[in-house]
Amino acid sequence: MSAVIAHLRSRREAHLEQLAAYLRLPSISTLNLGLKEAADHLAGLMREAGVEARILPTKGHPVVYGEAGGPAGAPVLLVYGHYDVQPAEMAEGWASPPFEPQVREGRLYARGAGDNKGQHFAQLKAVEAFKATGTPLPVTVKFLIEGEEEMGSTHLREFVVANRDLLKADIACSSDGSLHPSRRPTLALGCRGLLYVELIAQGAGKDLHSGSYGGAVESPFWRLMRAVQALRGPDGRVRVPGFYGAVRPLGRADREALAGIPDPASELRAALGEGAERIGEAATFYARTQTEPNLNICGFQGGYSGEGMKTVIPGAVRAKVDFRLVVDQDPHKLFEDVRAFLAREGFGDIEVRKLATFEPSKTPADHPLIQKVIRAIGWEGQKPVVYPNFGGSVPDTVFTKDLGVPSVWLPLANADSNSHAPDENLRLDVFHMGCELAARVMEGLGR
Template identity: 40%
Template structure:
């Protein structure tokens, strides 16, 4: 690894210049005004892949934004790795909170500031530079590699499942590796071996055909805002459990080994409480904070609105009330079934005097790769050789819906090797990426491909 490490040192300035170029492209997938920028970013990425010696580089069109593919398949007898990432980014609002323009990357205090620096351009770029370094210093890769980098992750990957299904042979591999997650803390590398699934919906309650004068009609007509509050209160019991009938029927209990791994994270709940500024933490009885936020399912209200919203007061009885809800799901819950159970619950507990409508949104299945899988253990060894501390194993409370699609269609173990930090303002103003983890991440990935070859042969 000395030659690889020297290569990274020698080329660091040039790599950072290229990363700034990558980050300067405003590839915001959710805004149609940036459609050409997203295309430009895909082409930039494809050019990078060609320049380092990857082959069969293509920019595949989809019904939305393009998918970039590249491969290198000359490691005879070695396993094949599929590397996934995304080159699209979140919008930058509110712009006035950025200290420097979001698409004019700058380095301050050994952190690079720009939209996408941590999520996920910086981490995708690390994979490309790692492959470049190995090809330049060793003349080959220790494993066969396929890259699939999409441009729609920040809008839920609406067209990628269809792409994966149509190109299963092209994407066939022995392992899927993703760098789009965080380490648990600075200097504490962690491997995420599971993600929660997702089921989202909107509930609209309607009472009268128009807003009414609360003095004339209050007390005589059901208030949809009151009805919505009553309905939402019915979703949980007094012990923090979701009260939707059947919600927990398919929940797979975690093993004792997993509970020990989560306990080993040694999170200070009191420190978390202080940082969040809440009087006390809350959640399902019988589980720790880390278990509630990673391996247990949830039902959360993300937004509620009804009636008059502006400054002051307007004495109306609103005609409608709306709530937006997402559920985070765990193995073996099915998003479609959960949505059906919630609709049945709404119908059963609907207060009198209102009608309801449910609109479904994002869905994604949960997934878990066994802790003892050779690909996971190889990643742990690579981290520990670079960071010089034991790696921690986590299950993320968040969701990357496409991961379950890869797992289901391609039957691949999934390794989430993240190098970001929770403090890096992902999706917020002043997003940044610590260059310490950029440097160490390059070396970690270089070692990992060798470790993986030895583990999966």
């Protein structure tokens, strides 16, 4: 193993140059821009690293699949990532062109640096280091790198279900998301689910002059706001019957992991700066965002909200809300429960539309393979930070449900990487640490 780590450290400059070449390729799935070129480039990187690579079609953008064999009977590690990135324009506030990678003050700035090219590239360099040093790869490693994550992983589940034999593994490891702000090695063991709903209240069918009709015709916003308010009580709890009944309690190992996350307020400071002081109860931040369900109002639409004034009664108005769910809540059942609840509350006239769903997912912290990963990634004497869940929603159930394997998320990007925002970046020390952590995970699983 020492030869593998030494190789990675001796190749840092070369790895940075290779990553920069990968980042120069725009691969924006939502705009259908550059996906084939990026997939071809990634397949080439895999082959150079000693990984057998194939580009496999989906009904949308292709998957890049790679495989590097380990000893007979060794565990199989499935590495997930995505080569597509968010759109990016200089006018959004970038200090340098988003697809012309630039190193400044110890960071590599480019779209995709942290989300997600830099992260799965680090996993690939770990495999390459075993191969280059003649060190037997302790596990079989399979790579599943999709091109549609930034558009909702539209065809991922269909691809996984159709290729179960190809993707058969003992554990899945996805490098996405970000480290704890302390930059200690970080794991997440699942994700919250999502039900995204649009509520529509009809008025007269067209906008009316509020002077000519106001008082005789009520704005549908009043009705819509009452319907939205009915979903949540004054104590902040969701009022839909059965909403909390399906919530699976955390196991002991997960409770201990949650209690061991350092300085909960640091996540808020990293994201919001001085604005973090306006958020109360920072001490319960991780518990509330990782292990509890929630209802959020995303926005209201209708009438006039532009510059200046316009006196109108809207013809129809909309509200968009999202429910964040935890295992074992079912977003599809919840949608039907929400419709039935609103009807019983006297809001049967409110149209309810389902816009998006993600199922929640969870791997217990005391799973034997998870415990191997936790032991493997202690970094220079530091214990890793273990999140029981991601607060957001990711396609984790394709591993835990469709493939039936434990799943761990091993983020290899800094907390202030500005994913999805201008000046996305990857700290160079975090990138180099990520290459070594990926190698340590492979070695630890093979013990």
